[in-house]
Amino acid sequence: MSDRAAAEYSSLEIQKQSLAERVAFAGKQADAAQRDAQEWKKRYEMSIVDYRKSSENSAAQYAALQRKVTALEEKCSSLASKFEGAKKESSDWQSKYEHLLSERQTDQERMGSEYAAIQVLQCSLR
Secondary structure (H helix, E strand, C coil): CHHHHHHHHHHHHHHHHHHHHHHHHHHHHHHHHHHHHHHHHHHHHHHHHHHHHHHHHHHHHHHHHHHHHHHHHHHHHHHHHHHHHHHHHHHHHHHHHHHHHHHHHHHHHHHHHHHHHHHHHHHHHC
């Protein structure tokens, strides 16, 4: 009976040793997993900080571009208005020019007729 008890005791000692090793290994795995989790948590938090910085920078850049676009739209509108004014002024000057040109042609035709009439009179007086 004592041999049997000794065998059982030895078997139990081996099981205990095996369980102790498995518990120690599981503890090491748990510690490693906890360290990994903390490392990933730090990476995640750093990523959140980087994301917020990027978002703030993007928002600032967007606002700056929006201001530039607004300024350019206002400038474009102002230039379009000036262009329309210059176009109207040009059209007015063109009308005046064409009117004066027409008057000049009429005057030249009248003068040509008068000159021809004077020459006819001169020829008849001779």
